[in-house]
Amino acid sequence: MRRHDGGGIDAGAGRSPGVVLPQACGAIAGTLDARGRFLSIDGPVEAALGRLREELIGVCAVRIVAPSLRRRVMSFWEALRSLGTIDGARIHLVRPDGGSASLDLTLTLLPARRTRDAAVRFVGRPSTVEAELDFWRVEAARRRLAARLAADAAHEINNPLQAVLAHAAVLRGGSDPRGEMARTDSAKRLREAAHRVRETACLVQHLRRRFEGAAGPMLLDHLVTDGLALFAVAARRRGVRFETHLAAAGAAVTGSPSTLVDLVLGLLDMAIRLARRASVIDVATTTCGAVGRQRLEVSCTHGALDEALDLAVTLRSEGGRLPASGFAREALVVALRLSRRCRGTLEITSRAGRGTRIILELPAAATATADGPRLAPGAA
Amino acid sequence: MICQPASGDVQSARSRGLRSPERFARSSRARRWTDARVYRGGAPRILIVDDDDNVRVGLARALSSLTTCEVDTARDAFEAGYKLAQFRPDLVLLDVVMPGMGGLDVCARMRRLAGSEPLRIVILTGYDGSGHNERSLISGADLFLTKPMDVDEILRHVKDLLEG
Numbered sequence: 001m002r003r004h005d006g007g008g009i010d011a012g013a014g015r016s017p018g019v020v021l022p023q024a025c026g027a028i029a030g031t032l033d034a035r036g037r038f039l040s041i042d043g044p045v046e047a048a049l050g051r052l053r054e055e056l057i058g059v060c061a062v063r064i065v066a067p068s069l070r071r072r073v074m075s076f077w078e079a080l081r082s083l084g085t086i087d088g089a090r091i092h093l094v095r096p097d098g099g100s101a102s103l104d105l106t107l108t109l110l111p112a113r114r115t116r117d118a119a120v121r122f123v124g125r126p127s128t129v130e131a132e133l134d135f136w137r138v139e140a141a142r143r144r145l146a147a148r149l150a151a152d153a154a155h156e157i158n159n160p161l162q163a164v165l166a167h168a169a170v171l172r173g174g175s176d177p178r179g180e181m182a183r184t185d186s187a188k189r190l191r192e193a194a195h196r197v198r199e200t201a202c203l204v205q206h207l208r209r210r211f212e213g214a215a216g217p218m219l220l221d222h223l224v225t226d227g228l229a230l231f232a233v234a235a236r237r238r239g240v241r242f243e244t245h246l247a248a249a250g251a252a253v254t255g256s257p258s259t260l261v262d263l264v265l266g267l268l269d270m271a272i273r274l275a276r277r278a279s280v281i282d283v284a285t286t287t288c289g290a291v292g293r294q295r296l297e298v299s300c301t302h303g304a305l306d307e308a309l310d311l312a313v314t315l316r317s318e319g320g321r322l323p324a325s326g327f328a329r330e331a332l333v334v335a336l337r338l339s340r341r342c343r344g345t346l347e348i349t350s351r352a353g354r355g356t357r358i359i360l361e362l363p364a365a366a367t368a369t370a371d372g373p374r375l376a377p378g379a380a
Numbered sequence: 381m382i383c384q385p386a387s388g389d390v391q392s393a394r395s396r397g398l399r400s401p402e403r404f405a406r407s408s409r410a411r412r413w414t415d416a417r418v419y420r421g422g423a424p425r426i427l428i429v430d431d432d433d434n435v436r437v438g439l440a441r442a443l444s445s446l447t448t449c450e451v452d453t454a455r456d457a458f459e460a461g462y463k464l465a466q467f468r469p470d471l472v473l474l475d476v477v478m479p480g481m482g483g484l485d486v487c488a489r490m491r492r493l494a495g496s497e498p499l500r501i502v503i504l505t506g507y508d509g510s511g512h513n514e515r516s517l518i519s520g521a522d523l524f525l526t527k528p529m530d531v532d533e534i535l536r537h538v539k540d541l542l543e544g
Contacts, residue, residue, distance in 0.1 A: 151507060154506065154507070155506035158526070159434075159435055159527060160434065160435075161527065162435050162438070162527040162529065163434035163438045164528070165438075165531055166435065166439045167434075167438045167441070167442075169438075169445075169530075169531035169532070170438065170445055173446050182441060186441060189437065189438060192434065237477060237479060239479055
């Protein structure tokens with residue numbers, strides 16, 4: 001049974017329309033049926049629940065989160081069906097006093113048997129303050145990255161739309177000083193701009209689907225090529241060029257799809273933002289067959305990352321200066337956290353003047369799914 | 381008329397060591413340009429600065445076909461600085477996100493370069509809502525517009541600024 005790391009899936013704040021959890025909501029465990037209804041509730045919370053325990057039996061678990069966020073909670077079920085186990089999914093509940101409680105959930109699918117329908121065993125543990133702060137730190141970084149990508153996408157749509165409007169005005173005006181040739185050229189440019197809008201809209205559509213929570217193993221090559229496509233604007237603006245060597249064709253990696261996406265995109269984003277102008281960043285994927293792991297290597301030997309990433313040197317106790325940018329520090333911490341959530345390892349070697357190499361190793365999925373979820377339709 | 385980017389002039393300027401708007405501002409040619417602006421009449425001149433080829437050409441064609449203005453284009457900060465001196469625009473339509481120096485920096489430097497000259501600068505960008513509006517006004521822009529904007533609307537703003 002594969003495990004799915006649900007870290008970062010935020011079920012959101014909410015209160016059941018009819019069910020209010022008690023003030024002292026400690027650890028909770030129990031079973032849900034295939035339709036998400038409480039079959040049993042046990043654990044230390046059982047006594048605290050009192051009569052509420054009886055009321056909860058038969059109630060759909062989705063009802064204890066806000067209606068607007070129920071669709072996201074349903075993604076747990078999708079992930080469970082494909083992966084078997086969700087570990088570390090976080091759910092936020094609003095208490096009657098206005099405070100909030102967070103539970104880290106572990107969900108395990110109990111497959112249907114002849115004598116029993118499919119069910120889900122759940123165990124929820126209250127989060128500590130430290131875990132909460134750490135969670136939101138990573139979440140904030142993930143959302144900032146998503147916001148930047150969204151702004152880039154908006155820019156990429158607005159520019160060709162402006163071109164469409166301008167060339168349409170030329171064609172409508174009909175008195176271009178350069179005559180028919182310019183009008184023909186404007187018509188051609190208008191078509192090009194419209195095509196660009198369509199392509200970018202497709203990218204945005206895929207980005208939206210990502211936030212809805214894809215399930216299933218993801219192909220590392222797809223992640224990289226789609227990520228590079230998403231960062232094409234940022235790379236162009238910074239004058240950075242990517243050299244890709246994708247050798248892990250058809251190799252799928254395990255872990256929460258949204259975490260994997262954020263991890264790979266975060267690394268690419270960090271590489272672009274810390275790169276010097278006109279530098280080349282090598283991105284390579286390889287399969288470590290004997291170990292059953294997939295490797296993603298992002299490196300720059302042009303002295304682009306090394307200075308900003310000198311903090312990475314201290315991580316490996318090789319000495320070095322602290323980075324000037326707080327971004328590098330944060331990006332590394334987030335990448336490290338996300339890689340741990342995916343049960344992967346992150347290794348960074350960086351020496352001033354000699355370049356930087358970031359190696360991410362992720363556990364390979366048992367079976368490669370060629371049609372695994374993708375971010376974008378085309379390669380970078 | 382549409383003036384094509386005079387890459388030869390840019391090359392020539394580079395070979396003469398005029399590598400930034402600031403350095404040009406200190407040159408004797410810039411002083412002559414400032415003097416000449418005072419006495420220049422004729423149709424208003426608009427400089428469009430945008431790294432996106434399609435937007436730049438489209439706006440240049442639209443403005444020159446719909447108005448009597450003279451229009452020239454530049455694709456980056458250096459070319460914009462050079463054209464500012466060579467073409468002597470009355471109004472600059474400036475993109476924010478450009479390779480190399482960003483539009484807001486270009487705006488601040490153009491404002492410094494123009495000194496007391498009535499140079500109008502309009503920021504026209506695809507980004508919105510990330511503080512660009514405030515920052516563009518701080519850097520000396522007269523107006524902040526977001527793409528996509530109808531050409532007629534742009535023309536209305538341009539006319540208001542030129543007549544105001």
